[in-house]
């Protein structure tokens with residue numbers, strides 16, 4: 363069974379063909395991603411209108427390349443999956459409409475995929491991880507702890523009440539005049555810096571529940587910059603980055619530990635702690651999660667970097683999982699810029715899913 367997956371919810375235009383493996387998991391036959399970093403760099407962040415336009419211009423060619431690279435003819439596909447949200451409405455419309463058109467033209471089953479569900483299920487594509495497990499999703503748009511109990515069965519255990527972690531990295535980078543996207547730059551600068559130089563807050567540490575808050579930490583960095591009274595010099599930039607990253611590491615460790623505890627109370631022992639999202643590339647954060655995994659005895663699974671950030675393979679895989687269960691969608695499926703995985707959870711303050 364082979365499915366084409368299309369991803370256009372943010373600033374990556376992506377298409378991929380994934381095939382079901384006999385013993386479980388999947389084989390990625392192709393995974394073509396165009397990251398629009400260059401298109402947005404001048405603005406210091408993703409500009410929705412530019413993103414939507416770029417998706418329109420790039421997507422049909424990317425789909426063609428994904429099929430060619432997979433050496434699969436269109437007729438050999440068993441289904442088409444497209445991310446239908448949550449994300450930027452313009453981009454979602456491009457991917458969803460393209461997916462529907464391909465499905466309609468080829469008379470193939472169509473699956474409208476929740477982008478968060480695709481992140482949540484990626485560890486099953488790569489490692490055949492069994493349910494239930496805890497997902498820590500840390501990206502530019504999302505920061506959530508989700509109990510993944512089955513396909514379509516998700517319970518939100520914690521989430522940020524304001525900024526996403528990747529967003530906080532990007533905003534701190536901007537304050538320090540580091541190039542976009544800021545996360546990797548902050549990590550690089552932090553390697554040369556003193557994490558104890560600035561005494562920054564650890565918001566939500568040891569609070570009940572497993573929610574995150576990042577905006578106070580970001581403001582604290584801004585106040586330290588103002589206190590310096592001059593544009594931070596390279597050594598100060600490094601110390602600010604190291605101090606900020608150390609605070610984020612402490613917060614992630616504490617909140618994930620709390621998330622594991624809540625998971626156990628509600629669903630029993632998790633099979634794994636799975637990490638997804640672009641921030642999972644950060645080495646200091648990976649180390650902290652490895653320590654947590656050793657201490658708690660919960661196996662840590664971090665899919666390879668190119669599958670942690672936005673990609674089409676995860677959409678194709680979620681499509682395969684749903685297709686096997688007969689969970690297909692009609693041509694009337696509307697884009698969902700907001701689409702919480704856990705419909706029973708209270709809506710997030712930041713308006714994100």
Ligand code: AMP
Pocket residue numbers: 500501502503527528529531532543544545546549639640641642643644645670671672
């Ligand atoms: P995504 O939203 O999954 O596409 O991931 C992009 C986000 O991850 C951006 O906010 C980046 O700044 C952030 N990011 C990428 N690499 C790193 C890193 N090494 N450290 C911290 N954040 C990162």
Ligand code: MG
Pocket residue numbers: 372373374502671672
């Ligand atoms: Mg992205």
